[in-house]
Amino acid sequence: MLHLWGRLSSINVRKVVLCAQVLGLDLPRTDAGLAHGVVDTPGYRAQNPNGLVPLLQDGDFTLWESNAIVRYLCAGQDRLYPRNLRQRFDAERWMDWQQTTLNPAGSPAFKQWIRTPAEQRDAxxxxxxxxxxxxxxxxxxxxxxxxxxxxxxxxxxxxxxIACEVHRWWGLPQARPARPHLERWYAGWLALPASRGVLDLPLS
Structure with a gap:
């Protein structure tokens, strides 16, 4: 019953795919956005008026906003979703922080390095x-x-x-300081079979 719309070059789509793989969910996906189009069609806009990816379909229910989709999938499987109220909202806080603070900070460098021709980059x-x-x-x-x-x-x-943000930031061709605790945590992610096809992808 599940279906995902969105291209894997999108960090927000990668979040959902990574979540599904950790949970062991079968999540068919259709490329959408940028060169793939789809997102400006009337049918898509009827499901997601923002015209963005990802979009999750679960039967006759549709959901957009990547972190909301991650929460939905985790809660539906009763895995990765804290039942203790304080622990749950601790997790919610970090998810909101990723979207409102960490992502906006790193996006300009990503767009310059990966999506801007070299001769047009602004140092x-x-x-x-x-x-x-x-x-x-x-x-x-x-x-x-x-x-x-x-x-x-x-x-x-x-x-x-957070793992998808680390993948994107550390994939940029620039020097970075040592972060031993973050590196330990991310190495644990890379050791998981569920990370394949997401955290080992080159940026695009």
């Missing part, structure tokens, strides 16, 4: 993005020095969007 934009993003990765490193995962001692839904 100032990249430098500003690095200056905004690296303190946030330092915060993550310090947080993970105190616990194994984002919201406690077990892998949970909050780890998924």
């Amino acid at each position: 100032t934009v990249i430098a500003q993005s690095v200056a905004a993003t690296e303190p946030l990765f330092a915060l993550l490193d310090e947080h993970l020095s105190r616990q194994a995962f984002m919201a406690g001692d077990e892998l949970g839904m909050a780890d998924i969007p």
